[in-house]
Amino acid sequence: MIPQQLLIFLLTAVVGFLSSLLGVGGGVLLVPIFTLILKLPIHEAIALSLSCVMATSITSSSKYLASGLIDLKAVLYLETVTVVASYLAGKAAGLISDQAIALAFSTMLIVSAVLMILSKTEAKSIGHFSFRGYPPALGASVLAGGLVGFLGVGGGIIKVPIVQLLLGKPVKEAVACSGMMIGISAAIGIIPYMSRGELPLNWIAFAALGTILGSYLGSKIFHKIESSVIKFMFAVLLIYTAVTMAIKTMGK
Amino acid sequence: MKTPEQVAAGVYKNILLIIIVLLLISGVSSTFNVDYRGLSISDLTAKFYLLGIPAAMMAITILMLIRGEKNLALAGGFISLMWIVFRWIG
Numbered sequence: 001m002i003p004q005q006l007l008i009f010l011l012t013a014v015v016g017f018l019s020s021l022l023g024v025g026g027g028v029l030l031v032p033i034f035t036l037i038l039k040l041p042i043h044e045a046i047a048l049s050l051s052c053v054m055a056t057s058i059t060s061s062s063k064y065l066a067s068g069l070i071d072l073k074a075v076l077y078l079e080t081v082t083v084v085a086s087y088l089a090g091k092a093a094g095l096i097s098d099q100a101i102a103l104a105f106s107t108m109l110i111v112s113a114v115l116m117i118l119s120k121t122e123a124k125s126i127g128h129f130s131f132r133g134y135p136p137a138l139g140a141s142v143l144a145g146g147l148v149g150f151l152g153v154g155g156g157i158i159k160v161p162i163v164q165l166l167l168g169k170p171v172k173e174a175v176a177c178s179g180m181m182i183g184i185s186a187a188i189g190i191i192p193y194m195s196r197g198e199l200p201l202n203w204i205a206f207a208a209l210g211t212i213l214g215s216y217l218g219s220k221i222f223h224k225i226e227s228s229v230i231k232f233m234f235a236v237l238l239i240y241t242a243v244t245m246a247i248k249t250m251g252k
Numbered sequence: 253m254k255t256p257e258q259v260a261a262g263v264y265k266n267i268l269l270i271i272i273v274l275l276l277i278s279g280v281s282s283t284f285n286v287d288y289r290g291l292s293i294s295d296l297t298a299k300f301y302l303l304g305i306p307a308a309m310m311a312i313t314i315l316m317l318i319r320g321e322k323n324l325a326l327a328g329g330f331i332s333l334m335w336i337v338f339r340w341i342g
Contacts, residue, residue: 072324183305186305192342194302205282212271
């Protein structure tokens with residue numbers, strides 16, 4: 001029992017490290033780890049993954065907020081619609097075909113990845129609050145929340161491009177904002193799983209402590225990495241997620 | 253005067269320290285199967301850990317309200333309210 005707990009701690013530390021650098025929750029990596037190693041049912045794996053996302057978010061946000069990389073207005077305004085959409089979509093998930101949504105999701109991820117790679121100019125921070133870009137960003141956040149609720153993954157994958165492309169933030173600020181937003185979404189998204197008793201409480205400590213350690217180390221070296229490297233890593237992650245989802249969907 | 257982001261950073265840092273302590277207690281009690289009158293300490297502390305972000309949102313809302321940052325307080329308050337409503341609905 002102890003070695004398995006240690007293994008989970010180490011694996012979640014690695015995922016937390018990558019998640020902190022990329023502004024994603026790490027659900028795409030955590031869910032397979034929990035289902036394959038802990039042999040948890042998929043719903044419990046998703047719930048445990050969401051609890052780790054919260055840990056990653058708190059750790060990285062405490063650092064990024066102090067560094068001035070997070071625009072609190074952008075985070076809170078976008079999350080007002082995301083949390084509602086996420087919860088409602090999660091409740092209504094059974095009414096719409098998973099395959100149809102997953103294919104649309106994969107397509108959108110690939111488009112986002114291509115746009116991110118092609119955008120050569122680095123956006124400058126606006127520096128003060130502006131409504132420019134917010135209406136489409138709020139609309140996209142509703143879509144993001146809906147997709148997260150239906151699919152259980154994809155918070156940061158969608159939010160980084162929203163903040164970068166629609167609000168005109170540099171990629172590092174987009175990653176930092178996304179890192180804070182995914183935690184808020186996860187705190188709401190985990191509620192239905194808790195209500196159904198699908199959250200394995202005994203694993204939370206080891207998984208969450210691992211992600212805290214990993215994301216702390218990730219946020220430490222975040223400033224030393226070039227934006228272009230983060231952008232490239234994120235684009236690769238987007239394409240990987242899109243292809244994986246498309247293959248899984250076609251396999252059903 | 254601190255910016256709203258610096259205030260939120262202080263809240264998140266405090267929450268981070270609290271959740272690390274809670275998770276360490278949860279991990280140790282889970283390993284040694286510690287319970288108090290049949291109540292699992294590991295489960296209890298893990299449940300408190302899950303309150304971390306909602307608690308941070310509520311703290312940020314109150315602090316923004318005190319500072320007169322009405323828009324931020326409104327947004328934070330809305331998210332906190334949604335968490336309470338959804339938690340109640342289940």
